[in-house]
Amino acid sequence: MDATADELAGVVDLFGGLTRSELERALAEAAFRADGASVDEDALEEAIADALESFALVAYEPSGRNGDAGAAASAAGDGDETLLVAGPTAFPSVPDRAEDVPHILDVEPRRLERAALGETVRDEFANAADDAVAAGDAERIETLLDVSYDVEAWAPVELDDERARLEVALE
Template structure:
């Protein structure tokens, strides 16, 4: 089952954070409830796309009791619960986790810097344009100054 990025963000938002495996399991549960096939490759691709588009943020540095990367709602997301998702917390055994907001912000900033450098280095005008839009979303999402990076992207 292939959920749009905002619905993937809605599932993550329901729990606060999920590992990739937990999000894939949640998609599998939703597919089962809908009576459709859960294509693992499609789910993986949808999660990757949501991370690439900043609907989800992968956070490695966190205070949760796991060594796994956690996914949290990103700056461009408008989380929407897919049909049947409200039952997921009753179906899945996901522990409560404490994630530092500072760690999430740092993960977004670091990822954005890397993406911006690669887009400029590769002279990828489409990615530069997408990142310019994301920079405004990041500023609206959290008090993060993006002017310097945005100026470098504008130069391309």
């Protein structure tokens, strides 16, 4: 099973957020249910990296910000509390046969604090903008300008300063 960024977002969105290992288990279950296939781990890692870069997925560390999500992640037993969450550029879609995954996996749905999640995304966006400007990557800068509006619509944050910095870099 090769999942798209929107399918990854759809699976994590079923739960509010999943750790990487939980996402792998969810996708493995969906692939098996769909056609007996398995998940290519290298392809999945690449898909997750691409989804994070495009802001279709967001890595969110709930510890200290949202006790319920942190406790739920700890209860998962994998020691990794970083959650992957559907991001501002995602159009979450659930892959075939994955709609039953929440009933199969022993993972409680997570409720995330939108303001804290927004701050995490703002910080990640600022870092991506720094990297794009430092590299002089005009294509990435243009992409990030578009993404900035998605982020602001998705979370209670403002990216005016970052957007201005990106626009100056394009001149």
